[in-house]
Amino acid sequence: MYCMTRRWHWVAVLSFLLAGAATIDVSAQVRYATGQNVAPAFEGWQQNPDGTYSFFFGYLNRNYEEQVDIPIGPNNIVEPGGDRGQPTHFYLRRQRFVFKVTVPKDWDKQQRVVWTLTSHGRTELAKGWLQPEWELNDEVISENNGGGVLQAGNEPPSLTGSSAETITLPNTLTLTVSANDDGLPKPRPRRNSNAATADAPPRREPGVIIKWILYRGPGKVRFDPDTSPAEYGKPVTFTSKVSFIAPGTYLLQAIASDGQLTSTHNVTVTVK
Numbered sequence: 001m002y003c004m005t006r007r008w009h010w011v012a013v014l015s016f017l018l019a020g021a022a023t024i025d026v027s028a029q030v031r032y033a034t035g036q037n038v039a040p041a042f043e044g045w046q047q048n049p050d051g052t053y054s055f056f057f058g059y060l061n062r063n064y065e066e067q068v069d070i071p072i073g074p075n076n077i078v079e080p081g082g083d084r085g086q087p088t089h090f091y092l093r094r095q096r097f098v099f100k101v102t103v104p105k106d107w108d109k110q111q112r113v114v115w116t117l118t119s120h121g122r123t124e125l126a127k128g129w130l131q132p133e134w135e136l137n138d139e140v141i142s143e144n145n146g147g148g149v150l151q152a153g154n155e156p157p158s159l160t161g162s163s164a165e166t167i168t169l170p171n172t173l174t175l176t177v178s179a180n181d182d183g184l185p186k187p188r189p190r191r192n193s194n195a196a197t198a199d200a201p202p203r204r205e206p207g208v209i210i211k212w213i214l215y216r217g218p219g220k221v222r223f224d225p226d227t228s229p230a231e232y233g234k235p236v237t238f239t240s241k242v243s244f245i246a247p248g249t250y251l252l253q254a255i256a257s258d259g260q261l262t263s264t265h266n267v268t269v270t271v272k
Contacts, residue, residue, distance in 0.1 A: 031064050032062060032063055032064065033063060033064050033065040033066065034063055034065055034066035035063070035066070035120055036061075036062035036063045036066075036120060037062060037068075037117070037118075037119040037120045037121075037122040037124065038059050038060065038061045038062070038068050038070065038090045038117050038119050038124075039059060039060045039062065039117070039124045039126075040057060040058075040059050040115040040116070040117045040124060040125065040126035041057065041058045041059055041060060041094075041096075041126050042055065042056075042057055042115075042126040042127060042128035042134075043056040043057060043058050043096060043097055043136070043144070044056055044128075044134040044135065044136040044140070045128060045129075045130055045131075045134055045135060045136060046135065046136045046137070047135075048102070050105070051105030052102050052103065052104055052105050052107075053102065053103050053104075053105070053107055053130065054100040054101065054102045054103075055100060055101045055102075055103065055113045055128040056097050056099075056100045056128075056136065057086070057098060057099055057100070057101070057115050057126060057128070058094070058095050058096040058097055058098045059087075059090060059094075059095055059098060059117070060093065060094050060095075061090045061091060061092050061093055061094075061095070063092060064092060064093070065092070066092075067089065067090060067091055067092060068089075068090045068119050068120075069088060069089050069090070070088055070090065070117060070118070070119050071088050072086070072088060072216075074118070075116075075117065075118040075119065076088060076116075076117055076118075077115075077116050078101060078113065078114070078115045078116075079113070079114045079116070080113075081101070084099075084101045085099050085100075085101070086098075086099055086115060087099065087215050087216060088215075088216040088217070089213075089214045089215060089216060089217060091213065096144055096145055097141060097144075097145065097262075101113050101128075107130065109129065109130040110129060110130075111129060112127045112128065112129050113127070113128045113129070114126070114127050114128075138150055138154070138261060141261065142154075142260040142261060145260070145262070147185075147259050147260030147261070148260070150185075150260055150261075151184045151185035151186065151260065153182070153184060154182065154184035154185055154258070154260055154261060155182050155184070155261070156256075156258065156261035156262055156263040157179045157180060157181040157208050157236075157256040157257070157258050157261075157262075157263050158179065158180045158181075158256075158263065159177060159178070159179050159210070159254060159256045159263045159264065159265040160177065160178050160179075160265065161175065161176060161177035161178065161254065161265050161267065162175070162176075162267060163266070163267060163268065164267065164268045164269075164270075165267060165268075165269045165270070166269070166270040166271075166272070167244075167269070167270075167271055167272070168271075168272045169244065169247060169271060169272065172241050172242060172243045173241070173242040173243075173244075173269060174239060174240075174241055174242075175212070175239070175240055175241075175242055175252070175254075175267060176237060176238065176239045176240075177210060177237075177238055177254045177256075177265055178235060178236065178237045178238075179208050179210055179235065179236040179238075179256040179263075180235050180236075181207075181208045181236075181256075181258050183232070183233055184258065184260075185206070185258065185259060185260055186206075187206035187232065188206075206230065206232045206259065207230040207231045207232030207233070207236075207258070207259075208230065208231055208232070208236050208256055208257065208258050209227060209228055209229075209230050209256070209257050209259075210227070210228040210236060210238040210254055210255065210256045211226060211227045211228070211254070211255050211257075212226050212227075212240055212242070212252060212253070212254055212255075213226075213252070213253050213255065214250065214252060214253075215251045215252060215253040215266065216249075216250065216251035217244075217248060217249070217250035217251065217252075218246050218247075218248035218249075218250075219244060219245045219246030219248065220244075220245050220246075221242060221243070221244055221250065221252070222242070222243045223240050223241075223242055224240060224241045224242075224243070225240055226240065236256070238254075242269075244269075244271045246271070247271045247272055248271055249268065249269070249270055249271075250268070250269040250270075250271060251266055251267070251268055251269075252266070252267045252269055253265070253266050253267075254266075254267070
């Protein structure tokens with residue numbers, strides 16, 4: 001009798017757990033277009049050649065349609081320091097390795113670098129410290145960015161362009177940046193099209209792509225175009241027209257990616 005009772009007890013518990021799991025699964029699939037907050041994320045740390053350390057941060061914008069702006073201040077602060085180069089404009093969903101905070105080489109291994117974000121009434125913190133398991137290298141960065149196993153010898157593209165511009169509304173701004181790359185990773189052989197599945201994501205063309213984003217600014221910005229075609233085996237020069245709707249100081253960022261590693265170039269724009 002005891003064994004039968006115990007057996008039914010575990011059946012009841014299992015049924016309860018399965019019911020709870022089903023509930024969690026359903027709720028986890030809810031997608032919010034707007035109204036959700038942005039959560040900061042600590043990606044890991046890296047030691048620099050001069051002995052200093054860099055802490056890398058990204059974020060998750062929980063919205064699927066709403067891009068969020070959080071000005072530098074109590075709602076967007078990095079401690080220590082306050083303003084450590086963090087973004088104020090947040091694109092949709094998960095964005096990795098967005099900025100880094102560099103600290104001295106004698107940094108206390110237990111001291112935290114904390115990024116605090118408050119939006120839509122919710123505050124979240126990302127805390128980074130020199131935990132050995134969180135040490136980064138280019139291989140880890142490539143894999144976390146979807147680039148797969150880093151090809152031996154690959155270096156990020158170099159990126160150059162103007163660093164400051166001034167325009168007066170309603171004029172548009174023309175920006176040109178140039179990227180050079182080492183030709184790595186080399187293009188992989190294409191799979192037989194018959195073997196591809198309908199669910200497989202489209203494969204990125206080999207080479208370097210440059211993309212413009214709004215990093216900081218008081219108003220919306222439009223890039224025409226915002227992304228260059230992929231170019232392999234030769235320098236990339238990308239020109240885009242930028243339009244603004246409000247005066248102020250903007251920080252625009254060009255990102256060059258070879259499919260595994262990235263580099264950035266910032267342009268400060270004064271709009272009158």
